Amino acid sequence: MDEDPFLRMSGVRKEFPGVVANDDVDFSVRRGEIHGLLGENGAGKSTLMKILYGLYDADAGSVHLGGEPLDLDSPQDAIDRGIGMVHQHFKLIPRLSVAENVVLGEREPAGPFRERGGTGSAGGDGGDDESGGWLPDAVRTNRVARALAERFTIGLDASATEIEALADDYGFDVDVRAPVAELDVGERQRVEILKALYRDVDLLILDEPTAVLTPAEAERLFETLRTLADSGISIIFITHKLAEATAITDRVTVLREGETVGTVEAGSVDQSDLARMMVGREVLFTLDRDPVEPGEPVLAASGLRAEDDRGIEALSGIDMSVRAGEVVGIAGVSGNGQRELAETLAGVRDPSSGTIEVDGRDLTGESTRTFVDGGVSFVPEDRHEYGCAAELSVMHNAALKELRHDRFDDGPFLDYDELERYAEEIVEEFDVRGVHDVREVPAGDLSGGNLQKLILGRELTRDPDLLVAHQPTRGVDVGAIEFLREAILDQRAEGTGTVLISEDLDELFDLSDRLLVIYEGEIVHETTPEAADRERIGMRMTGGEGDTTDADDRGDSNGADRAMTDGGVRGMGGERGARQSDAGRSGRGDRR
């Protein structure tokens, strides 16, 4: 469809043992456009980009950049050809300054070895003559000496002014002399982009750049990207968020299960079209929440206080109760005691005072194991750090909580065959993809959404009385989000009481029977989704009193406030309620 694209990848195929990650993928990017690459976790986006960035070799297919074939052996080759990549996890050294981080990796030789007049790499400017020019030209220009110098010396002193000028050119507001450790996440990301710009990229790949950003920071990133694109740089924007794809890209290519579904003009489609392309079926943006008559209280917490890891009080007297078949949503800006609340309710953290009763039994101060055995399930916020043992198999991880169940008895031993069957059941029922052998595949190899399905499956298959779910759908793709939410609602129908802690207001509104707002370790507001006023909730989350203008007193709370209320709009919720079709329920049917 493009006569003369800047980047053209055609017929790309990449196979890993047991999985075809990319199968005959066609992908092209025009000069100066922002091109969204959309797909669920595991759809093959990362593989495709790793091929483009020289990290993988394609098994078949061709890649052309600027009309010439591209044959890369390493990211260094990619960089040499003008391809830059900003990874999701930044590759910066906190102790070094912004300028030093930008120069780092450029193989800039130390001052004395740099050429006079600066012809070589981008950083060699004439200003260095005076500073370190004591080496004779003969040495300086000798090829061997230079190769050695580039290999074994490093010049981090290249002029900060130059980088500052570069930053100014693109309107980056970054103090280039400040150590990276002092920067916030948004600024660090700009440093990563700066690194790429310093290397003269024509093509910039951003891997889920907004995953770590607040909505305000994301907005800022979009402006930056627009500027870059206007200056002729092509940008590939990997995402699984629909709102982003429609908001800032010019065109979008959708991948599904390793194949290209198609490339569309972003202006000509809406989010539900994209969702359908991505998932391959209609996506329900509104969940069916059948009324469930709440039963006996499964959780009663009163006067709960707890400290965070630094010993500072994070919960200041929480009273809450959850009944069987009820989902209680906890809304709040991150860092207001949610983590401590989740951990305390799950028995992982000891409260400093107050009581926790589960099913009428006082479990205050009991071990985590007593909580687990007492029917409490927990989906921790950080699935890699707390949720799984990444290097162990899916089977190990699936069995983590039910290990003590006597179905796994084999005399005095543990019945590994039964463990394997148990894990396979969870993988099957919760549609965990990418597992060909539960004993072989490490949990850490699963994509975010699939790992989260495994974790939720592990927690729900036990048929818990109480589920504490902290950000169960953060950072996973649309299909998985829908599945996870459905699963939580199905479990609600089974009579499980759920505490759902989330920063996504849409999620809370869709799933909760009651909504609590947490602020600075206290529940400051209680309402129901039906009666709730989003604005008021947003105000309460940031410490406001409601309709008054308190928020204006605080310099930052305005932004945070907007961030929270915008959260829903920016997420998939923009289309809430727009569609509801029977086809969309197939996800639910699959589980059965």
Added chain:
Amino acid sequence: MNVSIELEARDDVPAWLAYGTPVFTVVGALALAAVALVALSVNPIAAYGTMFVETLTDPFGLRQTATRTVPLVLTGLAVYLPLRAGLWNVGAEGQLYMGAVAGTWIGLNVSLPMAALIPLALLGAGVAGGIWAGIPGYLRAKWGVNEIITTLLLTFVATQIASYLVRGPMQGGMGNFPGSALLPVAAQYPTLPVLEVHAGFLVGLLAVAATAVLVARTRVGFEVTVVGSNPLAAAQAGMSTTRVYLFVFLVGGAFAGLAGFNEIAGVQERLRPEFSSGYGFTAIPIALLGRNGAVRVLLAAAFFALLFVGGSKLEVAYGVPAALTDVIQALVILCLITAEFFKRYSVALELDRGDEPASVEGEPGGAA
């Protein structure tokens, strides 16, 4: 000329590399040690022939190797088990001494028939070793005190205690020389028929079997593995890291304690100061080489025993310094670390002869 070395993190480790690492490690170490042999004007091939082939084909050499394997495999397990749970027990040597002290004391002061005395002494040795490792285990589990430091320092305490005892309260039988009295025959290991090694060999094999089953087949072993992989996730799932940490140190220490008594009852016959030739420290590379399973620990222990025995043979036959055995051991450890690196990264080395005179324009001096 342009030399380019590309390091790339591996996404998955090829099977041949994962399983072959111990073999490459050993071969690499021997190849490097050959340099030292050549420097001593010894033909390395002949030397290795003497060291390995002759030792293994000679019944006496085999028996010696088997005997040496016992303390090495037991202390190896004492390091291996905590390592499964992500902890370092570098103090197996001290636990071994405590076991030797306790076992010897029981052997000297309790009079029972052999069938009861030896198990009792073993029990005492195991408990002593377990307690000695349990202290760091408890400190680590409860307060997060670094177990590497505590286990190591307690080793010196243990050797000094043993050294004091054989010069004071437990001295006997050798005039003024430090050492305990000779163990009664009832407390000494009988020699096994056919194999002609002392009965402690069986203790070692049983310990290997027990550890293998424990790790691979039981709930406790499952918990140890999970805690070793991610203690936070384990805690969240209701596993007690405190108990797992205590458990691996108690059991590991007990193994080292058994090693101590085995050495006295099977080889030394009386407690002497510094009777162990660093078994507890050699145990660390043994556990690293065999980290994937108890049976591998046994193989690694046998290999190090062969190094010891073959090394002394080499010493006699070629007059090379005894330090050479230490050198080979050290090289094995270095190669092991290097192998870990190669397991994690793939390295591509490229030599380009840059023959196009590109980028010379503007060079003031021209090529030198």
